[in-house]
Amino acid sequence: MSSRVTLYTRPGCHLCDDARAVIERVxxxxGETYEEISIAGVEDLEQKFGEEIPVTLVDGRQHDFWRVDETRLRTALTG
Structure with missing residues (x-):
């Protein structure tokens, strides 16, 4: 079973740490899982998401960037 939530990050990103904490909690x-993918050194991901990191996807669609709204994420997963 694949994760419904994907978090794109880069090393040393404090906003990524904040987003991860919210995603882990929700x-x-x-009872959901999430996948974390670093864009560091992955050219196509750096071009796609570079200015918006962290980026959160739910069910394969972009949900948030920079910050994760806990209530909004919960709603998307229980929707």
Missing amino acids: CAEL
């Missing part, structure tokens, strides 16, 4: 609460 996913644990709802």
Whole structure:
């Protein structure tokens, strides 16, 4: 089973740390998993997401960037 939530990050990103904490909390609460992918050194991902990191996808569609709204994420996963 694949994760419904994907978090694109880069090393040393404090906003990524904040987003990860929210995603971990919501996913644990709802019994969901998430996948974290670093864009570092991946040219196509750096071009696509470079200025918006962290980027969160839910069910393969972009959900948030820079910050993750906990209530909005919970709603998207329980929708």
